[in-house]
């Protein structure tokens with residue numbers, strides 16, 4: 001499933017997305033301008049890359065693109081780390097979160113998707129991350145383990161990996177509920 005219009009993310013666009021999301025999530029209320037600037041600086045090299053931009057062409061949940069999803073997961077994990085005050089490598093955290101679903105195909109389309117998407121897409125994403133970016137083993141581990149407990153053996157092995165794995169589940173649930181609400185609203189307009 002492809003989205004008709006491709007969204008291009010800039011640092012400014014990222015702020016707009018972040019601010020929109022903060023209206024739904026109290027966890028972001030207390031983020032300082034300094035934290036937002038730091039997040040944008042860390043995310044920019046990834047978000048500006050044309051292959052990362054390709055994620056805007058694929059649907060992740062309902063009407064949410066994969067690029068919107070990974071941006072939301074990255075900002076959420078970054079915000080949680082700041083709010084809890086836990087000592088993390090923010091560069092690895094943001095890189096791992098932005099690339100955690102960097103598998104680059106439409107998982108809804110069986111003719112173009114890769115085998116065993118549910119369990120294997122973290123491996124495909126890590127392969128693409130290593131091919132496109134000079135990422136370290138820690139970032140690759142964050143990507144590979146984000147679907148834990150699927151499989152049980154691919155356990156997150158750092159605070160950053162746990163933050164991304166939990167933020168991914170939280171955002172996926174949020175996006176699924178948001179999409180249902182939008183669908184319901186659309187149905188009522190149609191009536």
Ligand SMILES: [Fe+2]
Pocket residue numbers: 100101121122146147
């Ligand atoms: Fe995923």
Ligand SMILES: [Fe+2]
Pocket residue numbers: 069073100101168
């Ligand atoms: Fe995800």
